[in-house]
Amino acid sequence: MAALIGPRVPGNRAGATTAAAPRLPFGTVDEVSRHWLRDAEPETVHIEVHLSGRLEPGLLRHAFAEALRRHPGVLRREAAGRWYRRRYAWEVTPDPDVDPVHFPPPGPDALALARKRALADCPPLSVSPPLRLEVVEPGPDAGGSVLVLTLHHTALDAPTGLRLLATTAEVYGGVTDGPGAAPARPRPRPGKPGALPPSPRGRPARITPDTSAAGTGRPAPDGTADAAADGMLLAELPVPARPPRAPDDGTAPYTVNDQLLVAASLMVARWNRLHGVPDRPVWLNMPVDDRTNGPLMPMGNGTRLLRVPVCPRDAADRTLLAAATPDPEAVARLLRQTAHRTQTLKTAPPGSPLGPSAALLTLPVLPVGVRRAVARTVRRAGASKAPTLLVSNLGRVAYPLDFGDGGRSRAVWFSGPARRPSGASLTVTSTGNRLHVALRWSRALFDDTAAARLNELFARSLDLTSWRDPAPHRSRT
Numbered sequence: 001m002a003a004l005i006g007p008r009v010p011g012n013r014a015g016a017t018t019a020a021a022p023r024l025p026f027g028t029v030d031e032v033s034r035h036w037l038r039d040a041e042p043e044t045v046h047i048e049v050h051l052s053g054r055l056e057p058g059l060l061r062h063a064f065a066e067a068l069r070r071h072p073g074v075l076r077r078e079a080a081g082r083w084y085r086r087r088y089a090w091e092v093t094p095d096p097d098v099d100p101v102h103f104p105p106p107g108p109d110a111l112a113l114a115r116k117r118a119l120a121d122c123p124p125l126s127v128s129p130p131l132r133l134e135v136v137e138p139g140p141d142a143g144g145s146v147l148v149l150t151l152h153h154t155a156l157d158a159p160t161g162l163r164l165l166a167t168t169a170e171v172y173g174g175v176t177d178g179p180g181a182a183p184a185r186p187r188p189r190p191g192k193p194g195a196l197p198p199s200p201r202g203r204p205a206r207i208t209p210d211t212s213a214a215g216t217g218r219p220a221p222d223g224t225a226d227a228a229a230d231g232m233l234l235a236e237l238p239v240p241a242r243p244p245r246a247p248d249d250g251t252a253p254y255t256v257n258d259q260l261l262v263a264a265s266l267m268v269a270r271w272n273r274l275h276g277v278p279d280r281p282v283w284l285n286m287p288v289d290d291r292t293n294g295p296l297m298p299m300g301n302g303t304r305l306l307r308v309p310v311c312p313r314d315a316a317d318r319t320l321l322a323a324a325t326p327d328p329e330a331v332a333r334l335l336r337q338t339a340h341r342t343q344t345l346k347t348a349p350p351g352s353p354l355g356p357s358a359a360l361l362t363l364p365v366l367p368v369g370v371r372r373a374v375a376r377t378v379r380r381a382g383a384s385k386a387p388t389l390l391v392s393n394l395g396r397v398a399y400p401l402d403f404g405d406g407g408r409s410r411a412v413w414f415s416g417p418a419r420r421p422s423g424a425s426l427t428v429t430s431t432g433n434r435l436h437v438a439l440r441w442s443r444a445l446f447d448d449t450a451a452a453r454l455n456e457l458f459a460r461s462l463d464l465t466s467w468r469d470p471a472p473h474r475s476r477t
Contacts, residue, residue: 023079026088029301029353031362033154034078034088034125035375036419041442042230045151046118047161047414051144053407055135055172060406061101063172064133067164068096073299074164076155077128083369090155093128100129106137114148119415119440120229123152130155144407153301158394158414158427159289160299166399167295173404199309205280205388207424208272210450230418230440231448233455236411237435240466254339256430257393259465261286261342262335264391264426265310266461269322271454279318281311283387285422288346293398304353306345307387310338331464383421390425392416397429415440426458435462 026034037043068074076090077097100123104110114134123130130152135145149161240259245252265282272279287303312318312334320327321334352359361375394414401409409431415438416425423442428435439455446454 021091021093023089023091024076025364026090026362027301027353028358028362029303030090030154031088031368031371032354032358032375033301035361035372036379037154040444041417041419042120042122043153043417044118044122045153045156045158045161045414045416046115046232046438047147047149047151047158047165048115048118048234048412049147049149049165049401049409050411051146051401051403051407052410053144053403053405054137055145055403055406057103057135059172060135060168061099063168064101065096066171067167068100068129070167070295071164071299074129074131074156074160077130078125078155080126081368084367086364086367088368091128097128100131100133102132102134104134104136106139108139110136111138111142111146111148114146115232116229118148118150119232121150123150125152125154131161144410153417155301156299157301157303158392158416159291159293159297159302161414162394162397162399162412163293163295163297163299166401169399169401169403169409172406173402200281200311200313202281203384204283204386205268205272206421207268207388207445207454208275208277209423209445210275210453211445211447212450229443231443231446231451232415232438232440233451234413235437235439235455235459237437237459237462239430239433239435240462241468243467254335255342256435257286257395258335258339258342259462260393260426260428261308261310261391262331262338262465263458263462264389265334265338266321266326266331266464267454267458268388269311269318270324270326270461271457273322279322281309282389284308284310285387285390286342287390287392289394290350301353304350305355306342307355308338308342308345310334313337326461326464328464328468335465386421389422390416390418391428392425393428395430397431411436413438418442420444424454 033043072092075093075096077093079089079091081089104114114136117134123132132150134148134150136148137145147165149165151157151161239256242252242254242256242259261284264284268282269279284307286306286308288306289303291297291302312321312330314333317327317330317333320330357378361371361378366374397409397412401412411431411434412429413427413436414429415427418425418440420442423445425440427438427440430436437458439451439458441451441454
């Protein structure tokens, strides 16, 4: 279980007493992330909200401070301790240690610089809250303010950040009856126990490194300046068409999330084929969030990771899918197969957020310093079996993010860490009929030119998953 904290009871100010800050032990997700921290791999979650209007600094500071008060679980810092202690712990503070709201100088490069900081400058865990909110004014012709929220992923995740921004918007916009309830998170259809198809054998595929545009033809070694930060590309794509829902129960054969998983698998297979690398099974890490997304949402790391193999069972389909123009029938078969697998996984009883191995590694039997060394050794030893890619889809943004006179959100992007050995993550939200896609990658694997080609390949692969009416058009007589 992650270290999740619920909302503060109205009128009960935690700072009213001088008692020592309460402590909470790290959850499984928190501890594993803490063990794996490396300066060359920034453990940041970046959230970017584009508004139609401009924000007033004083009102925004007040609204964000009130949001932190309503969600005290965000006000946490890592408690100091010796290497031989049995647990890492969070100290929950009554107030922020520092002002987390920043207003960088406006200008045409302001947004690019804020994004760079979000990817490379991780908020420290020793300071509460472990986040930074930048209010960016790209320039007079940009149309509105941009909020760039950077979270330390050891402490907080993207749904937590969005909930915090939603409360900020409600306070700024003058909502007086408390935070409004967000739409209920859709529950998966009941699955059939034991119906999970067999998993493919063999090591998971890796996305072939490509830094040829930099003149080296190979990835930058760890520890170099080129490998010290992630790169990121943001795209806006149409939501792929889905087939009609069944008339009896109103369900669809597959979801947009299934289409995203299949598109990511096609992207990897086609990319590797273009680079002369043999096909291997594509395994994707898919976060699942079981929390309510309303005002009572617990803050912290609340998602669990599911490992999903997204590759055809039929060997002949592998060749059809990796071709320059994948076979539509093979794509349709993979969509149905993936939908069946994800549905079964989601409806299975939830286990440890990161699986049994992580649960074992975080048992408070050995000192945290020893567990950290063991976790890093296990990670290196199991690198060849790590999933190919992280694909995280938050779906339709559940909050209006309406700042009143400050404008309403027009687009929301977020990105997650691109840890090695996969070295890349795809993250998605949707607004209206548009997908906001972020490709984030380790510069140890890709240069900007290669990442742009990979991003374009994903867009084309996603289009291939769009449903097309199989009925032939009748010819006119």
